[in-house]
Amino acid sequence: AQSxxxxxxxxxxxxxxxxxxxxNYSYGGTVNLFWYVQYPGQHLQLLLKYFSGDPLVKGIxxxxxxxxxxxxxxxxxxxxxxxxxxxxxxxxxxxxxxxxTFGKGTKLSVIP
Amino acid sequence: xxxxxxxxxxxxxxxxxxxxxxxxxxxNHDAMYWYRQDPGQGLRLIYYSQIVNDFxxxxxxxxxxxxxxKKESFPLTVTSAQKNPTAFYLCASSRGxxxxxxxxxxxxxxxxxxxxxx
Numbered sequence: 001a002q003s004x005x006x007x008x009x010x011x012x013x014x015x016x017x018x019x020x021x022x023x024n025y026s027y028g029g030t031v032n033l034f035w036y037v038q039y040p041g042q043h044l045q046l047l048l049k050y051f052s053g054d055p056l057v058k059g060i061x062x063x064x065x066x067x068x069x070x071x072x073x074x075x076x077x078x079x080x081x082x083x084x085x086x087x088x089x090x091x092x093x094x095x096x097x098x099x100x101t102f103g104k105g106t107k108l109s110v111i112p
Numbered sequence: 113x114x115x116x117x118x119x120x121x122x123x124x125x126x127x128x129x130x131x132x133x134x135x136x137x138x139x140n141h142d143a144m145y146w147y148r149q150d151p152g153q154g155l156r157l158i159y160y161s162q163i164v165n166d167f168x169x170x171x172x173x174x175x176x177x178x179x180x181x182k183k184e185s186f187p188l189t190v191t192s193a194q195k196n197p198t199a200f201y202l203c204a205s206s207r208g209x210x211x212x213x214x215x216x217x218x219x220x221x222x223x224x225x226x227x228x229x230x
Contacts, residue, residue, distance in 0.1 A: 006154075009152065043202075046218060104153060
């Protein structure tokens with residue numbers, strides 16, 4: 001079975017700091033990759049996705065992620081975070097016939 | 113507006129009682145899912161349905177039951193057999209699975225139902 005690992009449980013940053021959240025998965029075949037975000041009190045929503053093509057994908061609100069196949073990674077980045085980025089971020093992987101598998105999530109707290 | 117509606121948002125239940133959570137979608141999606149979210153555990157799949165009148169167990173199906181009599185609806189019953197039912201429950205849907213096609217994995221979520229067992 002596939003698994004998804006998110007390296008950080010809780011990240012605390014000051015506004016304008018750069019962000020990188022790690023995500024690794026275990027599956028040797030073709031994958032579809034996602035980052036979802038859950039803002040406080042809101043429903044889970046898609047931040048960005050990768051199916052194929054350019055491994056650097058851009059999502060909403062200035063977020064981007066890079067798929068590195070050799071490292072089985074799909075790290076999320078943002079050059080300069082804002083207080084409004086405070087949320088929980090989930091990496092997810094769809095591999096083959098398996099259902100979508102989520103990581104355990106990373107809580108991001110941005111201090112004004 | 114198209115979307116997924118879950119109800120109720122908050123629910124309290126006494127131990128030993130069954131409770132049913134509603135999930136309705138008007139996105140015309142084939143597949144629907146129930147996840148459970150606990151702090152520090154991410155989302156864990158309870159049940160999913162790829163097509164009407166068919167559903168499959170996910171990773172943590174014990175103590176839960178579902179039905180899929182209509183494309184738009186996928187209710188979840190939390191039975192008294194579920195040992196630790198207090199949690200946040202999320203319903204989701206996705207395109208695909210018609211004619212045997214697999215989904216891309218992109219899900220659309222409802223706002224969730226928070227169940228507390230007293």
